[in-house]
Amino acid sequence: MAKIKIDLHDCFNNGRKIDQALLGAMQDACKKRVKLVEIIHGRGSGQLKKRVLRFLEQPDIKALYHRVEKDTKNPGRLFVHFRH
Structure with missing residues (x-):
């Protein structure tokens, strides 16, 4: 799976x-019909993770993907799933 x-x-x-990197990845996934985007934000204080989640909650961005999965084994990354 790509x-x-x-x-x-x-x-x-x-x-x-950050916004440019996230938007570029979302657009690439839609254009190339990739089913999964892995976002590595790191553990840290959680501020970057909150920013990524706020970005993904924007109505125009949320319309692009199916769901967001938080990695249970590694709290420093998220998976964004697409349904093309």
Whole structure:
């Protein structure tokens, strides 16, 4: 199964880069009809995870994907599932 993987460790303190990386991954998944996007936000204080979840809750973004799954084995990543 093909998936897109993005690591937000490099741009954790730059809000614009975070949004661009997330939007780019979502658009790529839709364009290439990929079923899974793995977002690695890291453990830390949880602020980056909250920002990612807020981004995914935007109505125009939420319309693109099917569901979000929090990884039970690794709290530092999320899976976004698509139904194409």
